[in-house]
Every structure is written in C-alpha cells, then in structure tokens.
Amino acid sequence: MNGAQALIRTLVDSGVEVCFSNPGTSEMHFVAALDTVPNMRGVLGLAEGAVTGAADGYARIAGKPAATLLHLGPGLGNGLANLHNARRAHTPIVNVVGDHATYHKAYDAPLESDIEAVAGSLTGWVRRCSSTADVGADAAAAVAASQDAPGRVATLILPADVSWSDGGQPCAPVPPRRAKPVADTTVKAVAELLRTGEPVALLIGGAACRERGLRATSRIAAATGAKPFVETFPARLERGAGVPVVERLGYLAEQVAHQLEGSRHVVVAGTRPPVSFFAYPGKASDLVPEGAQVHTLAGVEEDVVAALEELAELVAPGTEAVVSQAHRPELPTGALTPQNWVQVIGASLPDGAIISDEANTSGLLLPGATAGAPRHDVLTLTGGAIGQGIPVATGAAIAAPDRPVVNLESDGSALYTISALWTQARENLNVTTVLLNNRAYAILRMELQRVGAEGSGPKAKELLDLSGPDLDFVKIAEGMGVPASRAATAEELAQQFARAVAEPGPHLIEAMVPPLL
Amino acid sequence: MNGAQALIRTLVDSGVEVCFSNPGTSEMHFVAALDTVPNMRGVLGLAEGAVTGAADGYARIAGKPAATLLHLGPGLGNGLANLHNARRAHTPIVNVVGDHATYHKAYDAPLESDIEAVAGSLTGWVRRCSSTADVGADAAAAVAASQDAPGRVATLILPADVSWSDGGQPCAPVPPRRAKPVADTTVKAVAELLRTGEPVALLIGGAACRERGLRATSRIAAATGAKPFVETFPARLERGAGVPVVERLGYLAEQVAHQLEGSRHVVVAGTRPPVSFFAYPGKASDLVPEGAQVHTLAGVEEDVVAALEELAELVAPGTEAVVSQAHRPELPTGALTPQNWVQVIGASLPDGAIISDEANTSGLLLPGATAGAPRHDVLTLTGGAIGQGIPVATGAAIAAPDRPVVNLESDGSALYTISALWTQARENLNVTTVLLNNRAYAILRMELQRVGAEGSGPKAKELLDLSGPDLDFVKIAEGMGVPASRAATAEELAQQFARAVAEPGPHLIEAMVPPLL
Structure with a gap:
C-alpha cells in the first residue's frame, strides 16, 4: 500500500467520505489511489476557491469534515479566501496540499513555494508528512485536529514521494478534543447577573445558533428580559416556523449601537464581544456600549449549548421558548425591488x-x-x-x-x-x-x-x-x-x-x- | 494631502501609471484618491487573480511596474498564484494590500489575517506602512524594490488609517539596484571553455531572451558550435522573422535529456541550471547530463545581455547571428487537430x-x-x-x-x-x-x-x-x-x-x- 492509499483509507476510517479536489501532477498518485479505496468520493472543482468553499459548506451541514486536494502553494493560495471563511466559521476541514517530492524541493523548481507560511496564516494546524510509514498517523491526527472544538482547518502537506512510495499503513481514528464544559460557578454568576434586573444583552454564537441553543436562549430572554442576539455572521443558523427567533446583530456599527443601546452588560456565549467589521474614521471599533460590562458565559472552545441550557434551568425553569409561528408573505407583484x-x-x-x-x-x-x-x-x-x-x-x-x-x-x-x-x-x-x-x-x-x-x-x-x-x-x-x-x-x-x-x-x-x- | 493621495502621487512620480484594482472597504480612501491624482489609471478586475496577472502582463511588456490594489489577506490569497508566476518571471510589481486601521487590528475583526505571512511566501520585499508621514517614502522604496535587478514583487501593506489620515508627503523616485556587471574574468573563462571545442550547451534566460541577447547567443553558437537554448518558461521571448531562433528547453525531462545529450558543459546565462518541473519516481530532478560541468556566465541578478555581447566579441567577432527567415505555413483545411x-x-x-x-x-x-x-x-x-x-x-x-x-x-x-x-x-x-x-x-x-x-x-x-x-x-x-x-x-x-x-x-x-x- 502506498502513502496515498494509506492516507485515503485512514480518512475513510475516520469518517471523511468526500474529497473536493483540484489536483495537479504532484497529486496524481492520490488521484489514482481514490479508485483503490471504496467510500471516498472525489468531487472535481475547476478552481481552488470552489474546492475549499465546498469543503466548508459540506462540513457546516454534515457536521464532520471533508478533505480537499490542492496543488502546491499556488493551489493553496487560490483556495485561501474560502479557507479564511472556514476558519472564521470554525469549520473542520482536512486540507490536503500536495507538494514536490522531498528530494525535489532543493531544486527550487518553478512551482516551489513556502506552503507552510501560507497555511500558517490560517492559524489552524499544519503538518508536513515526512515519511510514508507515518502518513496514516498524520492523516488520523489531521482529522482529529480539524474536529478539536470548536473546529478548524487542519492542513496536511503531502510530498509526492511520500504519496507514491510503498509502506503506508492506515491508522485508526484519533478522538478529537471535545468542547470544554463551562464551570458551574460561571453559569451561576451569569444567573446572578440576570436576576439583578439590570439591562443585559445576551450574544450567542457558534453551536448555540442551532435549535437547542436558540431554545435555551429564548427561554432565558423570556424569563429575565435579557435582549438576545445571534452573532453577525453565524456559520449555521437554524430558522423558520417552530424555531425560536433570535435577531442577528447587524453588520453596520450604527445598527449594533441601536441594538445594544441601553445595555449595561453584554453576556457572550460561544462567540466574542462585538467589534466593527471595518474601522471608520472617528468611530469606535469596539461595539460594546460605553460603560457596559462584558461577561463570558462560554468561550468559543467551550460547550456553549450545555452552558445555555444550565443557565436556562437556573433562571427560566418553567419558561417556554418563544418560537416563530408559521406565516409567509403574500406573493408580491410588479418589477423586482430590494423589498x-x-x-x-x-x-x-x-x-x-x-x-x-x-x-x-x-x-x-x-x-x-x-x-x-x-x-x-x-x-x-x-x-x-x-x-x-x-x-x-x-x-x-x-x-x-x-x-x-x-x-x-x-x-x-x-x-x-x-x-x-x-x-x-x-x-x-x-x-x-x-x-x-x-x-x-x-x-x-x-x-x-x-x-x-x-x-x-x-x-x-x-x-x-x-x-x-x-x-x-x-x-x-x-x-x-x-x-x-x-x-x-x-x-x-x-x-x-x-x-x-x-x-x-x-x-x-x-x-x-x-x-x- | 492624505496618505492615499501621497502614495498615488509618489507612484506616478516614480513612473507607475496603472493600478489594477479589486478594492474593498479598507481601500476606499485609496479609490477616492485616484480622482485627485492625474496620470494614474485605475483598472477594475472582478477577482484578484485577474488583477495580479494583469499587473504581471503589463510589466512584462511595459518594462516597468504597475500597482495592484488588493483587499486584505483574502484578496492577497486570491491573487497569490499569479503573483507566484510574476515572482518566477522576475516581474516588477508594486503590490498594494489594504489592511484594517492600525488600531482596529487588535479586535481581530472577521477579515483580520496574517498578511505578512502570505506576502512573505513570495520571497520578495514586504513593508507595512506605519505612518502617514512616511507613506510617500514607503511607496518610493516599493517602486525601487520592485525594479531591483532582476525585478520582483514588492508588497506594501497599507492600513486604512494610514491611508485616510492627513499629513502625507509625496516622495521623489528612488533609483533601483541595477543588474551587476559580470566580471571580465568570468567572461574570459567561458570564452576559453568554448575555444576548447568540447560539447557545450548554452542556456539563456531572463533579459537574454530579448533580441540583443538572442543575437549575441546566436553569434556565439554559430562561431563555436555551442548548442544554444532558451530557458523552458521565459517571461518574454522575442521571436519571428528577423529574430535569431533559439530553441526552448523542453517541459518534459525526456525532451531535455534529448536536447542536452552529449553536452560535457552547460553554461547558464541569466537563468539557473535545468531542473525537472516535477519529480517522477526513479527519474532525476537535476537535468544536467551526468558528468557534465555547469558554468555560470551570468546569474539572474547580473547583466546577462552585456555578458553575452562581451562573450560574442571574444569568440565570434566576425560572425553574424542566424536569424529566422520570413515564412508562414499554408492555411490548412479540415477538422481542427493539434497539428x-x-x-x-x-x-x-x-x-x-x-x-x-x-x-x-x-x-x-x-x-x-x-x-x-x-x-x-x-x-x-x-x-x-x-x-x-x-x-x-x-x-x-x-x-x-x-x-x-x-x-x-x-x-x-x-x-x-x-x-x-x-x-x-x-x-x-x-x-x-x-x-x-x-x-x-x-x-x-x-x-x-x-x-x-x-x-x-x-x-x-x-x-x-x-x-x-x-x-x-x-x-x-x-x-x-x-x-x-x-x-x-x-x-x-x-x-x-x-x-x-x-x-x-x-x-x-x-x-x-x-x-x-
């Protein structure tokens, strides 16, 4: 079994079933190996932005990573913008970047470039496969790293000779690092705050934007009067009839100022305190209202859903979530408008x-x-x-x-x-x-x-x-x-x-x- | 005058007349400043690969740099592949990457990323503008750096507040580092080698692929029997009737082996010794024939055209270049074929x-x-x-x-x-x-x-x-x-x-x- 086969087999054993690909010569053994491993689907993109964005969309819905297959540094560069979006979404992606053979790098051939530098800008996890015997273990580590809470882009740089040489060994799945539980004392402190009756904005993000988190948030808000908000750009937000509606924080600083007006406390859960998307002359970057205190119920690496549910049990034990009723607009007529x-x-x-x-x-x-x-x-x-x-x-x-x-x-x-x-x-x-x-x-x-x-x-x-x-x-x-x-x-x-x-x-x-x- | 205006004015004063642009919010003051500086043309690209590739093509023909305007790290990423090609072409480009305001970076807003890491992978010249007063000097330095022989991508990271603040001062042009002259002793040594009558391949690249370099190369080859070749992927190669024909080295290692077969010496001028584009199992990466010696007439930072002309004067004083005669194929008929x-x-x-x-x-x-x-x-x-x-x-x-x-x-x-x-x-x-x-x-x-x-x-x-x-x-x-x-x-x-x-x-x-x- 060559390195590519061991890699793909390990990915499949670890639950990775799709590889979004835009390969080149240095990835040909990986491409050939796809046919030797059942249950791995190759999906061709005609440019790398299509590949990395598709891997992001896949994982946001599947709840588990896809792999990519990119061609050296330029391929990674072409895919970088959507990997950046994936990084901000905390999307798990196993980002496989092919490279020249180990011994070929010294020749500085035309496609040689500093892949580590570019991959490092994603502040995720980067590993260069250095031996065929270890490539299975590297792949298992990458899948785990991609799923370490809250999720990230894990880049595996795969030299062509590591891929084509014999001696590969599939590796058993490695468990990822789960979300850390939030300390009881933290939940209780936020409960105390909510009971004071002072104006509180509750800003949720990450996994809290799914139904369970929204439901707990809605209950807390209904019971305490806290104003709940979803972060401006959630990776995946559940909405519609039967789901609690929580307003999203606006894109414009002016909107956010209006939304948070009067709040003396901003409690963040699964996200970070609100900041302006861009800087504007004479305007604040920090969108927390002046004088308001920030409290963190759950950081992005913590189990925000459990924390919100515990908080709801403390402050809203008998309160139901307020869900959206089924209703649709009438079909309009006339020339299209933004309305x-x-x-x-x-x-x-x-x-x-x-x-x-x-x-x-x-x-x-x-x-x-x-x-x-x-x-x-x-x-x-x-x-x-x-x-x-x-x-x-x-x-x-x-x-x-x-x-x-x-x-x-x-x-x-x-x-x-x-x-x-x-x-x-x-x-x-x-x-x-x-x-x-x-x-x-x-x-x-x-x-x-x-x-x-x-x-x-x-x-x-x-x-x-x-x-x-x-x-x-x-x-x-x-x-x-x-x-x-x-x-x-x-x-x-x-x-x-x-x-x-x-x-x-x-x-x-x-x-x-x-x-x- | 704000920083953006000082920057653009300095670019124009330094001979940069076109800015290929795909801007975003952090570049809006740069965009607005275009209208305050005559003689700078803004050209819109709808994705950054179009922008950076256009800047490459412009400079290969104009013989001087254009500027780009890219939107933060993701914009640079999207443009990276064609900047990579420009790097390999030694194309001068003033690569302007907008960034968040200096004080906004600490907030890690969604578009924040490590621009230096990505730009650094281009192994060119990178500077972050840190004050409005200095942005003119930064721009002049970038134009010069881009044109330092043999040419490179010079990246200027422009924070939004440096751009929008008042106090900018245009800066006079800074002379770039010219190509180093090749030592007489080096030229004479190669002349000696050619006079031995041993089989020599003469591989030229860079500026030598224009008419003067080709003419000198052709004379040397005609007088000495050296086999001349142009590097596989020249940035700009002059060809056609009246121009000396010098065969390009092949893309495939097999072709190159055939072309260089029997050469005991490989003289490189304005390029590097031939290497395989990719590695292949069991095949050499180094395409210099086994046992052949490599001699450098001129490195990529040296004045290769002058060196070739001096060499021609030594070994081919009375010899004319062999130029291509005007001749065209007949217009063919029938279904299209690769032929x-x-x-x-x-x-x-x-x-x-x-x-x-x-x-x-x-x-x-x-x-x-x-x-x-x-x-x-x-x-x-x-x-x-x-x-x-x-x-x-x-x-x-x-x-x-x-x-x-x-x-x-x-x-x-x-x-x-x-x-x-x-x-x-x-x-x-x-x-x-x-x-x-x-x-x-x-x-x-x-x-x-x-x-x-x-x-x-x-x-x-x-x-x-x-x-x-x-x-x-x-x-x-x-x-x-x-x-x-x-x-x-x-x-x-x-x-x-x-x-x-x-x-x-x-x-x-x-x-x-x-x-x-």
Missing part, C-alpha cells in the same frame, strides 16, 4: 431548505421575510471574504442530497468562484441560485460614503460599477452547464423559483434587482 | 503581436509554426500556476494598446481567472483569445501515466475530465461582454481569427481541438 424579492423567497422557500447567503446588501431585508417560512438553515459569510456563496451551496448540497439548497448570491461576489456552478451541474446537485444583479459593488458605494472618503469622482465610481459591459449571468451559467433564466418581475421570479426548486439538478435565476441604497 | 490549429496561427499572426501562451499541451507544436511569422513576443507560464493566460493578455494589452494581443488559452486553465475577459471588454482591449477546448485536463492525463500512478480507474478519470457537462466558452465569454464564436475546422478558425484581429476590442474563439496525447 419584494425577499418576499418571493419567504413565500416560496421549500421545507427543509439550506440557504447559502451571499446576497450582501440585496439581502438586508431577507430575515423578516423568511422568519415564518418552513424550518431552514442559513449559512452566512463568516469571514467576509466574498466568493463563498456558490461553493458553500455546492458542498452543502453534497452533504444533504435530500434537502433543497438555495444560494442567494450577488453579482459582485459571484465572479470570484463562478466555476463552482459547473461542479453543481456535474454532480447534478439540487441547488437553486438566485443571483441578485444590481450591476454594482453596491456595498462599496455605501462604504465609500461611510468611511468619509472625499474627492471621489469618475475614476472611483468606475471601480465600483459592474456595468459597461453588463454581466449576463444567464449565459455564464448556461456556459457552465447550469440551466438559467432571468427575472425582472416578482411574478417571473416566483414562477422560475418554483420550477427550479421542483426540477432536479441545479438552476440559476438572474434576478434584476436595483440597489437598495 | 493544424498552430498552422492557422502561424499563417495568420499579425505583425507585432504579443502572444500570451497558456495553450499547455495543445500548444506543443506552436513554436515551429510561428518561427517565421512576423516579429512577436511570447509571454509564457513562468511559475506553472495555471490561470495566467487571460490576465496576462489583459495587462499586456493595456501596456501596448497599439499591438495586437493573442491569448492562446486552454479549457483547463481558463476557469481560474475567467473574469479577466470582462476587464478586456470594459477597457476595450485588442485581445483575441483562442481557447483550445479539448474537454480535459489533458496534461494531467499524460502526467498520470508519466508518474506511474497505478490503479487509476473511473474516479481518477473523472477528476481529469472536463466534459459532463461540457463547458461552453462562447456563452461564458458573451456573458462577460466579449464577442465570441466557435471553430471546429481550420477554415473556421482562420476566418474567425482574421476577423477578431481586424475588429477593435476583445474576441474569443473557442477552438474545438482534440487532445494531442
């Missing part, structure tokens, strides 16, 4: 949907329109590196083939990783992409004002404008093998969305929505 | 063309077909990171608006940076892309065999196959605003190519060429 397209989604979202949300400014009104829709998951842009939406939808669809995936995408973000559409077509994935085309980097037009940038004229405007020429996403999608249509009215969007969801395989709808701002 | 499409290009290449060559396996027969075509430049895939061709063509066209640019592209490579087509359309660039579509990663099919990977079956095949679904590059290009057509026969390719070259603005021709191997 009515979200109503179409709210009215039409299928049961059990997974939303990959990269609608950015176009999606600001979405949460209200979908709160009473059937139960669904929302996967958000955790790290702020655009180009996540299409790949994450792709990976989510592979993790949950029986669930409809809806990718709310924007024109500015779509081009970074557009080739992931092709993977959706190849794998016949049930993904409906609604591409909101406002022909601009609309968020940057807003930000240009918000940062107080003076003197902006025609050159600046041109750098934020996506018309001239207009992008035609119907043609682009069809060119990638995905059936596509264009909607200019709410009726067209509703009709096309219903058909896309009903038919198997991927579809793209280009929704011509004017900018919100 | 005949290159004849169409050879027969039709316009005068003064710039070829951005990422044809990969489809282009193996190109050099023979174009040797006698009108004088042209070829820009090759210097670092092996695919996704270079379209962006490099884009930048080259901006550097030389009066020259026709021909991008020979392949289906596997095109998808990495396909959005650069949109930039060609927006800037109305005279680029004709011939996209060789063989519906496969054909080079990897070959490499799968060459590395001796065993056990490859259906899963491996699927990872190297680009059909299912077929990519339709006509639709993709049209979706990006580039007129496109499809050619299945040589006659169609010839007709469409002639029209594309004659009409202003970009065109794409999808040439359906079966795999060579």
Whole structure:
C-alpha cells in the first residue's frame, strides 16, 4: 500500500467520505489511489476557491469534515479566501496540499513555494508528512485536529514521494478534543447577573445558533428580559416556523449601537464581544456600549449549548421558548425591488431548505421575510471574504442530497468562484441560485460614503460599477452547464423559483434587482 | 494631502501609471484618491487573480511596474498564484494590500489575517506602512524594490488609517539596484571553455531572451558550435522573422535529456541550471547530463545581455547571428487537430503581436509554426500556476494598446481567472483569445501515466475530465461582454481569427481541438 492509499483509507476510517479536489501532477498518485479505496468520493472543482468553499459548506451541514486536494502553494493560495471563511466559521476541514517530492524541493523548481507560511496564516494546524510509514498517523491526527472544538482547518502537506512510495499503513481514528464544559460557578454568576434586573444583552454564537441553543436562549430572554442576539455572521443558523427567533446583530456599527443601546452588560456565549467589521474614521471599533460590562458565559472552545441550557434551568425553569409561528408573505407583484424579492423567497422557500447567503446588501431585508417560512438553515459569510456563496451551496448540497439548497448570491461576489456552478451541474446537485444583479459593488458605494472618503469622482465610481459591459449571468451559467433564466418581475421570479426548486439538478435565476441604497 | 493621495502621487512620480484594482472597504480612501491624482489609471478586475496577472502582463511588456490594489489577506490569497508566476518571471510589481486601521487590528475583526505571512511566501520585499508621514517614502522604496535587478514583487501593506489620515508627503523616485556587471574574468573563462571545442550547451534566460541577447547567443553558437537554448518558461521571448531562433528547453525531462545529450558543459546565462518541473519516481530532478560541468556566465541578478555581447566579441567577432527567415505555413483545411490549429496561427499572426501562451499541451507544436511569422513576443507560464493566460493578455494589452494581443488559452486553465475577459471588454482591449477546448485536463492525463500512478480507474478519470457537462466558452465569454464564436475546422478558425484581429476590442474563439496525447 502506498502513502496515498494509506492516507485515503485512514480518512475513510475516520469518517471523511468526500474529497473536493483540484489536483495537479504532484497529486496524481492520490488521484489514482481514490479508485483503490471504496467510500471516498472525489468531487472535481475547476478552481481552488470552489474546492475549499465546498469543503466548508459540506462540513457546516454534515457536521464532520471533508478533505480537499490542492496543488502546491499556488493551489493553496487560490483556495485561501474560502479557507479564511472556514476558519472564521470554525469549520473542520482536512486540507490536503500536495507538494514536490522531498528530494525535489532543493531544486527550487518553478512551482516551489513556502506552503507552510501560507497555511500558517490560517492559524489552524499544519503538518508536513515526512515519511510514508507515518502518513496514516498524520492523516488520523489531521482529522482529529480539524474536529478539536470548536473546529478548524487542519492542513496536511503531502510530498509526492511520500504519496507514491510503498509502506503506508492506515491508522485508526484519533478522538478529537471535545468542547470544554463551562464551570458551574460561571453559569451561576451569569444567573446572578440576570436576576439583578439590570439591562443585559445576551450574544450567542457558534453551536448555540442551532435549535437547542436558540431554545435555551429564548427561554432565558423570556424569563429575565435579557435582549438576545445571534452573532453577525453565524456559520449555521437554524430558522423558520417552530424555531425560536433570535435577531442577528447587524453588520453596520450604527445598527449594533441601536441594538445594544441601553445595555449595561453584554453576556457572550460561544462567540466574542462585538467589534466593527471595518474601522471608520472617528468611530469606535469596539461595539460594546460605553460603560457596559462584558461577561463570558462560554468561550468559543467551550460547550456553549450545555452552558445555555444550565443557565436556562437556573433562571427560566418553567419558561417556554418563544418560537416563530408559521406565516409567509403574500406573493408580491410588479418589477423586482430590494423589498419584494425577499418576499418571493419567504413565500416560496421549500421545507427543509439550506440557504447559502451571499446576497450582501440585496439581502438586508431577507430575515423578516423568511422568519415564518418552513424550518431552514442559513449559512452566512463568516469571514467576509466574498466568493463563498456558490461553493458553500455546492458542498452543502453534497452533504444533504435530500434537502433543497438555495444560494442567494450577488453579482459582485459571484465572479470570484463562478466555476463552482459547473461542479453543481456535474454532480447534478439540487441547488437553486438566485443571483441578485444590481450591476454594482453596491456595498462599496455605501462604504465609500461611510468611511468619509472625499474627492471621489469618475475614476472611483468606475471601480465600483459592474456595468459597461453588463454581466449576463444567464449565459455564464448556461456556459457552465447550469440551466438559467432571468427575472425582472416578482411574478417571473416566483414562477422560475418554483420550477427550479421542483426540477432536479441545479438552476440559476438572474434576478434584476436595483440597489437598495 | 492624505496618505492615499501621497502614495498615488509618489507612484506616478516614480513612473507607475496603472493600478489594477479589486478594492474593498479598507481601500476606499485609496479609490477616492485616484480622482485627485492625474496620470494614474485605475483598472477594475472582478477577482484578484485577474488583477495580479494583469499587473504581471503589463510589466512584462511595459518594462516597468504597475500597482495592484488588493483587499486584505483574502484578496492577497486570491491573487497569490499569479503573483507566484510574476515572482518566477522576475516581474516588477508594486503590490498594494489594504489592511484594517492600525488600531482596529487588535479586535481581530472577521477579515483580520496574517498578511505578512502570505506576502512573505513570495520571497520578495514586504513593508507595512506605519505612518502617514512616511507613506510617500514607503511607496518610493516599493517602486525601487520592485525594479531591483532582476525585478520582483514588492508588497506594501497599507492600513486604512494610514491611508485616510492627513499629513502625507509625496516622495521623489528612488533609483533601483541595477543588474551587476559580470566580471571580465568570468567572461574570459567561458570564452576559453568554448575555444576548447568540447560539447557545450548554452542556456539563456531572463533579459537574454530579448533580441540583443538572442543575437549575441546566436553569434556565439554559430562561431563555436555551442548548442544554444532558451530557458523552458521565459517571461518574454522575442521571436519571428528577423529574430535569431533559439530553441526552448523542453517541459518534459525526456525532451531535455534529448536536447542536452552529449553536452560535457552547460553554461547558464541569466537563468539557473535545468531542473525537472516535477519529480517522477526513479527519474532525476537535476537535468544536467551526468558528468557534465555547469558554468555560470551570468546569474539572474547580473547583466546577462552585456555578458553575452562581451562573450560574442571574444569568440565570434566576425560572425553574424542566424536569424529566422520570413515564412508562414499554408492555411490548412479540415477538422481542427493539434497539428493544424498552430498552422492557422502561424499563417495568420499579425505583425507585432504579443502572444500570451497558456495553450499547455495543445500548444506543443506552436513554436515551429510561428518561427517565421512576423516579429512577436511570447509571454509564457513562468511559475506553472495555471490561470495566467487571460490576465496576462489583459495587462499586456493595456501596456501596448497599439499591438495586437493573442491569448492562446486552454479549457483547463481558463476557469481560474475567467473574469479577466470582462476587464478586456470594459477597457476595450485588442485581445483575441483562442481557447483550445479539448474537454480535459489533458496534461494531467499524460502526467498520470508519466508518474506511474497505478490503479487509476473511473474516479481518477473523472477528476481529469472536463466534459459532463461540457463547458461552453462562447456563452461564458458573451456573458462577460466579449464577442465570441466557435471553430471546429481550420477554415473556421482562420476566418474567425482574421476577423477578431481586424475588429477593435476583445474576441474569443473557442477552438474545438482534440487532445494531442
């Protein structure tokens, strides 16, 4: 058994069943080994951003890691932005980066580069496989490391000769480090705080954004008057009818200031205290209201769900969670607007949907329109590196083939990783992409004002404008093998969305929505 | 004057006239400042690989750097593969990476990451601007550093507050470090070697691949019997009628072994001794023939052209260079093949063309077909990171608006940076892309065999196959605003190519060429 075979067998034995791949010559033995190990599925991406984003989306839904297969330093670079998003999502990923043979590195061949430096920027776990005999153990360690609470990107650098040489040995699974329990005294201290009746904001994140955490949070809020919030960009947020609604903290500092106004205490659970996404001249980076105290119920490495449930037992023993009632907007009519397209989604979202949300400014009104829709998951842009939406939808669809995936995408973000559409077509994935085309980097037009940038004229405007020429996403999608249509009215969007969801395989709808701002 | 204005003014004063940009919020003051500084052109790319590749192509033709504008660590990551290619090409680039405000970094906001680590992997020059007063001096130093012989990527990390604060001062240009002269004794020693009559291979690279270097090399070879070769992947190679033809060293180790067979000495000038692109089981990485001695006439930081001319004066004082005669293939007919499409290009290449060559396996027969075509430049895939061709063509066209640019592209490579087509359309660039579509990663099919990977079956095949679904590059290009057509026969390719070259603005021709191997 060669190293590649031992590696893949170990991955499978450790529960890793999918390898999102964009291989090159140095990974050919890994590719060949796929056929010798049943139960490992290879999924081709045509660029690495599609590969790493898909691995992120897969794990957010599957609850366990996929592997990637990337080609040396440049392949890792191409995949870095979506690995950054995965890092912020605490997504477990076994990130396999092929490298030159050990003895070949000294020759500084054209593709030689410092893979460790780039992988190290992910502040996760990096190991270079140095011998074929150990590659199985390295793989088992990587799978465990990726799942160490709260989850991370574990990078395994695989030299070609370690991969092709004989003498590989599969290794048994290694248990990951579980979330640490929160000390009773910490839970009790927060309970005491809540009982004082002082104004408290309770900010939850991570695993607390799933139903159990939301339910405990809702009970605590209902019993104590604390104002509950979900972190701005949760990796996976459960929503819809029957699920407690907890408002997300806003993207804009101004929104957050409004949301947290009057709070004397901010309790964080499974996340960190709120900070501004960007700095703005003369505005604070720290969004905790002035004079308010921060208390940590559970850090990101701790068992936040158990802590919230214990806290709920202390302060809200008889209180029920307040869940969202089933209700949908009416189907709107007329030309598409930032207001009515979200109503179409709210009215039409299928049961059990997974939303990959990269609608950015176009999606600001979405949460209200979908709160009473059937139960669904929302996967958000955790790290702020655009180009996540299409790949994450792709990976989510592979993790949950029986669930409809809806990718709310924007024109500015779509081009970074557009080739992931092709993977959706190849794998016949049930993904409906609604591409909101406002022909601009609309968020940057807003930000240009918000940062107080003076003197902006025609050159600046041109750098934020996506018309001239207009992008035609119907043609682009069809060119990638995905059936596509264009909607200019709410009726067209509703009709096309219903058909896309009903038919198997991927579809793209280009929704011509004017900018919100 | 704020920091951004001082930075841009300094760039312009130092001769940098174009900034290829994909900005975000932290770069908004830089964007706004563009309108306050005449003579700096902002060119928008819709993904960072398009931006960095364009900066590479621009400088290879302009002979001076462009700037980039990238958005924090993820933007740098997305642009890293083409910066890697630029590094291998010794291309001067002033790589501006925006970052959070200095005081904002401590908050570890979602887009925070280790930019220095990623930029450091480029082994170039990295500086973080720490004060507005110094940003002009930092910019002047970066321009100089980028042009230090033989050229490199100089990364300037620009915090948002350094950019937006007042107190910036433009700085006068700083002279770069010129190429070191080669010692007379070195030139004389090589002359002595050549006079012995022993079999010598003379391998040139870098600046020697332009006409002066080729002319000197040709004279030396004609007078002494040395076998001359150009490095495998030159950044810019002059070719065509009236230019001396020097054969390129092959990509495959087997080719190189054949080319260097019998050489007792390998003299390198402006490049390094030949090494295998990848390692292969049981094959040597070092491609210098066994027992042959290596001699360095000029290292990559030395003035290789002067050294070759001095050497020619010593060993070939009365000898003329052997230049290529004007001759073109006949226009072929019939279904497109790997053999005949290159004849169409050879027969039709316009005068003064710039070829951005990422044809990969489809282009193996190109050099023979174009040797006698009108004088042209070829820009090759210097670092092996695919996704270079379209962006490099884009930048080259901006550097030389009066020259026709021909991008020979392949289906596997095109998808990495396909959005650069949109930039060609927006800037109305005279680029004709011939996209060789063989519906496969054909080079990897070959490499799968060459590395001796065993056990490859259906899963491996699927990872190297680009059909299912077929990519339709006509639709993709049209979706990006580039007129496109499809050619299945040589006659169609010839007709469409002639029209594309004659009409202003970009065109794409999808040439359906079966795999060579």
